[in-house]
Amino acid sequence: MQAKRGLLVVISAPSGGGKTTVIHEILKTNDDLFQYSISATTRKPRGREQDGVDYYFISEEEFKRRIEASEFIEWARVHGHYYGTPKKPIDDAISSGKIIFLDIDVQGGLEVKKKYGDDALLIFIMPPSIEELEKRLRGRKTESDEEIARRLAAVPVEIEKSKYYDAVVVNNDLSETVRKVKDMIYKTYQAKAGGSRAHD
Numbered sequence: 222m223q224a225k226r227g228l229l230v231v232i233s234a235p236s237g238g239g240k241t242t243v244i245h246e247i248l249k250t251n252d253d254l255f256q257y258s259i260s261a262t263t264r265k266p267r268g269r270e271q272d273g274v275d276y277y278f279i280s281e282e283e284f285k286r287r288i289e290a291s292e293f294i295e296w297a298r299v300h301g302h303y304y305g306t307p308k309k310p311i312d313d314a315i316s317s318g319k320i321i322f323l324d325i326d327v328q329g330g331l332e333v334k335k336k337y338g339d340d341a342l343l344i345f346i347m348p349p350s351i352e353e354l355e356k357r358l359r360g361r362k363t364e365s366d367e368e369i370a371r372r373l374a375a376v377p378v379e380i381e382k383s384k385y386y387d388a389v390v391v392n393n394d395l396s397e398t399v400r401k402v403k404d405m406i407y408k409t410y411q412a413k414a415g416g417s418r419a420h421d
């Protein structure tokens with residue numbers, strides 16, 4: 222049995238908090254049901270990121286055109302760049318009963334909750350400590366010192382906003398975090414469907 226309406230799963234975390242890894246681990250487990258919302262951004266690709274896979278990398282001019290054309294369900298300026306969630310895949314996922322993951326910041330998450338209410342589940346992944354976060358950010362060697370400082374400076378505000386999220390999961394151990402997040406998602410989805418659905 223499949224739910225009539227899908228579910229938007231917003232995963233937020235401070236930069237370097239491990240949310241992208243958590244999302245990828247979960248996406249691998251149920252291809253039929255899970256989808257990923259690819260955001261548009263004006264920042265440049267980092268490391269091995271690919272256009273149309275990790276993000277749609279677009280110019281500021283094109284980004285502003287899309288805002289005007291109401292092509293985003295939400296958009297925000299984060300760490301000096303624009304990021305936005307394209308509307309069409311979200312609408313399609315909801316109407317076809319899919320679970321779609323949004324890797325977006327806390328401002329975006331709260332905006333999604335305002336617009337989508339019970340169709341959205343907001344999960345915040347909390348790093349075990351600021352020291353660990355800084356270590357991971359430096360370890361990935363994809364940002365300049367200035368960029369790292371900017372990302373670390375945003376952490377207290379992000380943590381403050383996480384109190385409005387449906388759940389906060391401390392990421393001490395990746396597989397444990399993945400299990401907890403998956404459980405929450407299936408429970409919420411099943412409750413919405415008003416019935417049971419087997420999962421792996």
Ligand code: 5GP
Pocket residue numbers: 233234235236260261264295296297299300304305306324325326327328329330
């Ligand atoms: P990064 O540049 O590290 O990929 O992402 C920086 C921040 O922007 C992260 O917190 C990420 O979740 C957030 N982000 C990515 N896409 C979107 C989006 O479409 N909307 C919003 N509001 N934030 C986004």
